[in-house]
Amino acid sequence: MRTPAQNAHLALLLEVAGTPKPGNVDRHRDLEDLRFEHFLAGAVGAQRGLEQAANGGAVGPAFERSVEGMAAQGGGNTQFGALLLLVPLVRAAADDLSQPVVEAICEDTTVADAAGFYRAFDHVDVFVGEPPAEMEPLDVRRGSDAVPALEERGLTLLDIMEQSVPGDDVAREWVRGFERSFVAAERLAEADGPLTERAAAVFLSLLAERPDTLVATRSGEAVAQEVTERAAELVERNALETDRKIVERFADELVERGVNPGTTADITAAGLFIALERGAITV
């Protein structure tokens, strides 16, 4: 029997092993400076923070610790967003891994949890957009330097997540009861075949539904929209079953263009964790 922390760890590994996952590092693709091995080491490093969450540790500090461990490899940010989803989910699993429980955990977050979230940015460079002017003191890129402003305004981690919506679909999961993560888990359970193939199929289905917010931030809304439309066409044609090569080509093309739908990968990892933890999928 794997513990919740171990299932979260395995979810990170299965996510990166899923292929083809257009635009991202996967079992068959590396980016230039961000390789498969960085994701393996990132998952191993995150383990202690995940255990802290599983043992009932507060969400913010457990997240910071998981990010600090994840960052102990040379590729940079590998699983920041995935951990931001996994930490409250792992915490919920100690009680009951359901949407109401994880929502309650998010609602119960404090200013100290928000401070942990900001401190996590001290450990790794995360690509984020410019904040609006009134939020500049709370720009996450300030990391722990933003903590006094945060405390002054009395913002909890859930407050911070609410201010990041729309524009960040990881934050949206926090605000919407991890809706898409639970949907992903159901799809993983319903799919056939090895888990690495199911992960790829569910990734594509999620990408087909909503423009990836990391792509929108980095490459613009138009590119994010284009990627989603093309993913939708592939899903519509059931291309993973009927014309896998075209999906492989789409994956290569996005890698070449530097278009990495990382938010969609984060939600896939969250779905893998939920499905593993509930026994809806087995390895």
Add this chain to the structure above:
Amino acid sequence: MRTPAQNAHLALLLEVAGTPKPGNVDRHRDLEDLRFEHFLAGAVGAQRGLEQAANGGAVGPAFERSVEGMAAQGGGNTQFGALLLLVPLVRAAADDLSQPVVEAICEDTTVADAAGFYRAFDHVDVFVGEPPAEMEPLDVRRGSDAVPALEERGLTLLDIMEQSVPGDDVAREWVRGFERSFVAAERLAEADGPLTERAAAVFLSLLAERPDTLVATRSGEAVAQEVTERAAELVERNALETDRKIVERFADELVERGVNPGTTADITAAGLFIALERGAITV
């Protein structure tokens, strides 16, 4: 900073991610019923036993626990031999990861450690050859049923390993101070490129030097000899650099023939651990 147990865990992941690793599951190849995801789950499951060893736990019980956790996936035996090397190495790392220290740990093993080793066979089917008649009561396939015979004869785990040489090159490492594991670590440090490519190169170099004992047991000495000769030709030609496709074809051919040089993979994993733990390679 990763702990020794985390480095051992990462070594297992990097080993299976190395490609092409002729005949074995790798980043690009699955066997029919033994897939990449089983190795990921095996590595995650082994973690607790590795931590037990890192915390100074006795070798036999830590090994049994790591195998029990490793076996909690549907693929069967994924990393039994690798763990038999990693557990004493992790134990040594708590003190000093050198050949004399790990040799001393092996020499200090007891009958209770041997019993843990036998009990590990209760958790997973491991392919082994027929023992000689006088060893039948100690056939490892009897698992814990062999423990009374073991206790009667007063055999330590090192004694058992000595009786398995020649014919099992994992046991040979125990008897020879982990000679090839340390050589593998040096080669990994001297190689260039991503660790997954270094792992593949070192695997091939080890395979080129000595016939794989798992292949010899399963497919016969002649096949093991043939595989080593072909690996030696590829190394001689520096084929991984100059004609990678031919190595890929060799890898596919061995997978098709069901020829899996698992012992060589085990030693590669041990080398990865030593090199990671000493900081001779970094991710």
